[in-house]
Amino acid sequence: MSLFDMTGKVAVITGSSRGIGKAIAEEMAVHGARVVISSRKQDACDSVAAAINAKHGAGSAISVPANISSKESLQQLVNRTRQAFGRIDALVCNAASNPYYGPLAGISDEVFRKTLDNNIIANHWLISMVAPEMLERGEGSITIISSVGGLKGSTVIGAYCISKAADMELARCLADEFGPRGVRVNCIAPGLIRTDFAKALWDDPATLQRATAVASLKRIGEPHEIAGAAVFLASRAGAFTTGQTIVIDGGATSSGGG
Numbered sequence: 001m002s003l004f005d006m007t008g009k010v011a012v013i014t015g016s017s018r019g020i021g022k023a024i025a026e027e028m029a030v031h032g033a034r035v036v037i038s039s040r041k042q043d044a045c046d047s048v049a050a051a052i053n054a055k056h057g058a059g060s061a062i063s064v065p066a067n068i069s070s071k072e073s074l075q076q077l078v079n080r081t082r083q084a085f086g087r088i089d090a091l092v093c094n095a096a097s098n099p100y101y102g103p104l105a106g107i108s109d110e111v112f113r114k115t116l117d118n119n120i121i122a123n124h125w126l127i128s129m130v131a132p133e134m135l136e137r138g139e140g141s142i143t144i145i146s147s148v149g150g151l152k153g154s155t156v157i158g159a160y161c162i163s164k165a166a167d168m169e170l171a172r173c174l175a176d177e178f179g180p181r182g183v184r185v186n187c188i189a190p191g192l193i194r195t196d197f198a199k200a201l202w203d204d205p206a207t208l209q210r211a212t213a214v215a216s217l218k219r220i221g222e223p224h225e226i227a228g229a230a231v232f233l234a235s236r237a238g239a240f241t242t243g244q245t246i247v248i249d250g251g252a253t254s255s256g257g258g
Contacts, residue, residue: 002031003237004031004231004232004236004237005031005032005235005236006028006031006032006033006090006234007031007032009028009032009033009034009089009090009234009235010033010034010035010036010081010086010087010088010089011025011028011034011036011088011089011090011092012035012036012077012078012088012090012091012092012130013025013035013036013037013038013092013094014038014039014068014077014093014094014095015038015039015068015095015096015145016035016036016037016038016045016048016092017038017039017041017045017047017048018039018044018048018195018196019196019197019223020094020145020193020195020223020226020227021092021094021145022048022223023223023224023226023227024092024226024227024230024231025037025048025052026048026052026227027224027227027228027230027231028090028227028230028234029052029055029056029060030056031231033089034059034060034061034085035052035060035061035062036062036063036064036077036081036084036085037052037061037062037063038065038066038077038095039065039066039095040067041065042063042065045063045064045065046063048063049061049062049063062080062081062084064076064077068095068096068122068126069114069117069118069122071125074122074125074126074129077126078126078129087133087137088133088140089134089139089140089141089234090140090142090143090234091126091127091130091141091143092143092144092230092234093122093123093126093145094145095122096118096119096145096164096197097114097115097119098115098157098159098160098197099111099114099115100112100115100157100159100160101156101157102156103158104158104159107158107159112159115162115163116159116163116166118163119160119163119164119166119167120163120166120170123170124170127142127174127185131174131183134178134182134183135178135183137182138181138182138183139182140183141183141184141186141233141234141235142174142178142186143185143186143187143188143230143233143234144167144168144170144171144186144187144188145187145188145226146164146165146168146171146188146245147160147190148189148190148191148247148249148252148253149164149165150162150163150164150167150168150189150245151165151189151247151253164189167187168187168189171185171186171187171243171245172185172243176243179243184233184238184241185242186233186243186244186245186246187245187246188226188229188230188233188245188248189245189246189247189248189249190221190248191215191247191249191252191253192211192212192215192220192249192252193220193221193222193223193225194220194222195223208220212250212252214252214255215249215250215252215255216251216252216254219250221248221249221250226248229246229248
């Protein structure tokens, strides 16, 4: 059996109707997991789940829309997953928001709070709903999709970067809390990836050139290039990995730009 085999595992991935979340759900299904597709829009979730079921067989995926800003909605996501599959073995907190571009001096209190609530508090809510059953079984994997923005300063997406830095610390703290009972918590920190979420940073050729010039690989990443790390963390391959942030950015944070 492959170390990356996820047969029999149930994985919930938020923000999985497109982009990085979709790529993670698709790759986990390839490795045998039953996956829960979740984002705000029912039709978008249904489409991704249908495609996975068509490829891997009926029952490989279900669609459960949820709004991460609503604690009640997240609880419904957990409840419906348990009703359908009976358990949750892996959670990927991928959904996030970034409603403001500009200096922190110009951000309103409402938008700042929304960014922190959606990108930190909502993750804590969902983890708190899922972790008890994992702790009872003595195994489970929780992955938060953070960002290299959490490792650097920014003059235009500062609130988002602050929230992503907090996600890394959330993972470290929960890894310490849950580790003695066999549950692992980690982060993945992507660099610039070709998603709708990051479109403002890559859609314009000049902006894209500036963004990739400092990276060792000199190019933008693709969603599927994040998915492998998520499978690693959720499978036996990552059984001794917890409290970590895996940076996947084409060398943007390690390169001097030369």
